[in-house]
Structures are given as C-alpha cells and as structure tokens.
Amino acid sequence: MPELPEVETSLRGVSPHLKGKTITSVIIRKPKLRWKIPPLKRILPGLKIEKIERRAKYLLFYCTKDKTHVGILIIHLGMSGSVRITKNTAPVKKHDHFDLATGNICLRMCDPRRFGAILWTKDPIEIHPLISNLGPEPLSRLFNVNYLFSQAKRRSIPIKQFLMDNKVVVGIGNIYATESLFLAGIHPGRLCSNISKKRLTKLVTVIKKVLKDAINLGGTTLRDFYDEDGSPGHFQQKLLIYGQQGKKCSKCNTTIKYKLIGQRTSSYCPKCQK
C-alpha cells in the first residue's frame, strides 16, 4: 500500500529512465481505474518528459513541446498500484493497465484493485482540485511542531486519524501513522487536541525519521508494492507495531493490542503508548 516512502521510491526509480525523454507511444488496457483515463494516446506522443516530481502520493510528469509547458500527467497508485520500468516487448502481466513508452523503454503501471488514477491537466498543479487543498509535505520545514500544535488544538479526533488526514499532512497512511505513534509513545486513540506540545515535538521528529528510514530501505512491501525493477521494499522487516498485534512489544514485552480507530485497524502497546 503505497504511502509516501513507496511513492518516493517509485519516483527515484523511474525518473532516471524517463527524464528528458520523448514519449513515443501509450497503451491503455483498462479504460477506467478509479476514474476514466483521459485520451492520452492522442495527447502524449511527441511530448517530452521535462521532469518528474512527487506531491503527496501523486507522481507528476511535467510534459513539454519545443521547451514550452503543455501539461502534467498525474499518476496516483491508490492502494495496490505500482509502476515499473520494462522493455516495450516484455510480457504483459495481469493487471498491467497502462504503458507509457519512450522508444524501447516503457513505464508500466500495474494496479490489481484499481484504486489508482491516471489524469491529465494543463493547469498549474497548485490549482488542481486534488492538490490544492493538501497539507504540507511531512519532510518539509512547514511540517513542524508549531504547525502541528495549532492544527491539533482545533480538532477533536483521535491523533491517528488526524495524522492520516491529507489536509493536516500528506503521505502518512496506516502503516507510518501506526509506527510513528508507537515510537512517540502516544496512544493512537488519544484526542489530538489533548496532547502536549512537548509530546507533539517528539511526534514530529519520529515521523520524519520513520519516513526517511523507510525511503532508504525502498519502502514497505506487504502485498503489492514493488520498485521500478520489480523488487520489493524492505521496511516491513523493521515494523515494530503495525500488524504485530498478539506479539510482544519490543520495548517492554507487553502483548500488543489493536482496535478499530476511524474504521482502520490500529495496533499499539498498552504500556508504552498513553
């Protein structure tokens, strides 16, 4: 399930193969993922991929023609999507829904559950409706304790749901919210407005560390995530609390429990997290 580290891993894997290249062909095998895919066969060929960036969990392919900006291809991996670099001629696997080729090199998107999205916009990315209301990037300076404290005190939801809210901070899903709260010693069900500034300082620090560590290990592969080679990430071997219910806490040996918070399973150590 791609969260920020998995999308960042995808970006870093794919970008060197595609940056500066001209798109030669497009194949759409499944016309609709989360939404209908726009008529990219007619739009993209001949355009140059000027650069690829990530915002939240969106991959952004900036396309130009004769050095002039034309539009941005937006790819969201949903919960089961992945992109990889293949040869054009490589056999198509089940759920390979989309190809973008530059000569022999092909960006191929696979998405079994089809919660992903492929979109096209000519507008500046900041005004796109999916992007314009997003909170700050967690690895940026905008995401700091003063910001988090001011946001948290005007909301009344559990801290875990708060962290997973895109308007608060982007890119943090169930895995990294769960891990960060364990490392910060905060119970996932605690109301966000009821946490001291000191504890939120710790939380900001561990969120940044967990995300960076995961990026360095190529992300977390639980079911569907693979990098641009088709290799899995390795962060799942470092998971201390996510999915560990019933096992012993690595810090205090207490049995790890879990409960539903905001319709998501949330594991926690009842002794270490208050």
Next chain:
DNA sequence: CTAATTCCCTGGAAGC
C-alpha cells in the same frame, strides 16, 4: 466549517 459513514475494487487468507 467538522466529523462520521459509505463506497469503490479485487486478491489472498481464513473458515467450513
């Protein structure tokens, strides 16, 4: 505005 709930979709695991 916030918060709570439902829905989209399918593979894999568990239960019988």
Next chain:
DNA sequence: TGCTTCCAGGGAATTA
C-alpha cells in the same frame, strides 16, 4: 478441493 466470507486500503462523496 472448492466454495463463501472477510479484510486490506486512500480518499471522494454523502450525510448529519
């Protein structure tokens, strides 16, 4: 073996 049931998940849409 083969069925049925449940669960995972981001985030948009809907409702209160």
